[in-house]
Amino acid sequence: MRDWTFLPWREMTRKERALTVVINLLGSVIIVVLFVGILFIVGMIVESNVQHHEEHDRCLRDATNGLEIKQCR
Secondary structure (H helix, E strand, O other), rough: OOOOOOOOHOOHHHHHHHHHHHHHEEEEEEHHHHHHHHHHHHHHHHHHHHHHHHHHHHHHHHHHHHHHHOOOO
């Protein structure tokens, strides 16, 4: 098989064209999956941070003395 990585489309055989399409599709799917995964992880981190701050604020609101305020950390 010849080096088809830099061949123009019109010079490729059907097999080389099919392989190019498959590689491009797989690469695109992998990139999309990685992007969605990164968004999911960042979303979980942000949600966890917001939840922690809400719990901390609730604890401070319900605290009645200095000892309870110290325990809110």
